[in-house]
Amino acid sequence: MKHKKIIQVLFAYLGIVAFIAGNNSQVKAQTISPNTGIPPYHILTTDSVYVTPANLKKNKPVMIIYFMPDCGHCQHLMYDLKPQLKNLKDIQIVMISAVLRLKAIQVFQRDFDLAQYHNITIGTEGYTYLVQKYYKIGQTPFIAIYDRDGKLSQTYPRVPTIPVLMAAIKKV
Template sequence: MTKKLKSTTNYNPLTIMKQFFLSLLAIVAITGCTWAQNQSTFTQTQPQRIQNLPMYHILNTDSVNVTTTKLKKDKSVMIIYFSPDCSHCQHLMYELKPKLKELSGIQIVMISFVQYKMIKEFYRDFGLSAYPNITVGTEGYTYEMQKYFEIKTTPYIAIYDKHGKLVKAYEKAPDVKELVDVAKKA
């Protein structure tokens, strides 16, 4: 003889649907929070130490020592760390040169570690004297900026707003259109 067991569980379809939607909502909430945390970590890839405009000391193409204090207040700054014999740096300058008039309101400081003679030739070859907003110089063998930004390859570009706060940094040469757009908004 078989006995039929009585079920003590009530399988109300409405209760089951509520539990299903509550579980689904919990999964979506947990996933969303995890994704948001990962996104904030992703977008904040620049180290805290470079969030403020650094103090630099360079010898410019006129053999004058220039520091951060020479920058005009309330103007954004683009620092380009480069090497005159770097093909990526030269390529960046060839692409950037037609756009330099658009960047006339931005102070561009090009810093290198190479000898003064090479800096002067680079300045001359690219006709940078036509742009009063551009300063080119060498930090010599101090490597202060190289250490500050932990530069591994050139060109390295950091854009700071008029308050000296980092807007964006590029460890490699970016698309010039993007670079110009970011710099103009800084």
């Protein structure tokens, strides 16, 4: 009797895995090359509002930072970048996380006092992982910089030094 129950649970588990794998293959078919421009993100912000690239201002550079609120490297980046944020007021910064817990992102925003910067949008892409797949992100933080025309200028799959990042931003 006990073995029969284990086999039933195993088959149910395998069915769920097969379902997820089937759905993941559909998501992969939607993956877009990052050379085509800003990814078609759909994020839930800390204000519980959904935003997309359509919300970006035209003719302004964009910096996308893919992060995790509990990532030590992401926190270190923000500690180092924070003194420079006043110099980045003309750059639209979109901070995107895959963390579903909006509260964790709100705490990150509060800890770094990011709400005071009107050029920073911070939120989660949830379980879509569209942005993560778009850039093939393996670790966080990941940074992409776009020029005024929405063309990709530079990506950083690892944390750059702040002088290197600021120099890249000045070029756009």
